[in-house]
Amino acid sequence: MILLTVSKKPDVVLQELITSYETRLKHYISYQPKLLKPSTQSAAGMIKSEESQLILKELRQDDYLILLDHQGYLKTSEELAQMIQKRLNDSSRRTVFCIGGAYGFHDSIYKRADFKLSLSQLTFPHQLCRLVFTEQLYRACTILRGEKYHHG
């Protein structure tokens, strides 16, 4: 599993928390987080377009792309775990999650996406999305293994 995030480096404190979940996660699955540098253009359209190029450059043709998107599908932690299991079963394609930049995704990314997932109906800061997502991916792994972490 890969997580692409269009973002500057988060503040040290938040990164420490994210890293703590990433470290645990790597005991369960292969996981590679990667930050993509936000565009320095001034217009929202140009920003989204430039950032879409960065995202597309990271993708292989057959990658299964899941956008973390406010307009995406809401899933429970158990449903997310089932989705992760399905993706793990499909060993022929990499699974790439993506958190967009401050202005969201360019249309070309929506067209390329295989699925859109929403972490909440609330709007989170992008860095908090990364923290919540990493925790959920870890939680999904413990659910799939029947471990005690998740109370449900």
Add this chain to the structure above:
Amino acid sequence: MILLTVSKKPDVVLQELITSYETRLKHYISYQPKLLKPSTQSAAGMIKSEESQLILKELRQDDYLILLDHQGYLKTSEELAQMIQKRLNDSSRRTVFCIGGAYGFHDSIYKRADFKLSLSQLTFPHQLCRLVFTEQLYRACTILRGEKYHHG
């Protein structure tokens, strides 16, 4: 606004993040977070019962009690801001939010509650709930003031 959380002290790193939002929040509204010590009973029923006593002891008879509950209503950040505005308009009653302990709320708390709010259909660790909620309350204040923080 008051936030009661049945929880041990969070780890230092998470507390630092929560405090950063609390500090900003206090420029907008009166806000008092308070931790209630989790029960040390061993059975889930006893734990919930003991913790319910702690929560009820904090409440005045006319407090408007909002539980942060996985089974509660999902709201967008804009809708949450509107709810906060309504509560601020009702100066006759305090608004008390409450995050329950590891086993959730006792029935007596559900009966006492005026509203149940869900931060996400996903299950979050309780400490992450506190962080997400504090950020959302801050976000709500910036939305109500028409400030730039929230992109929507």
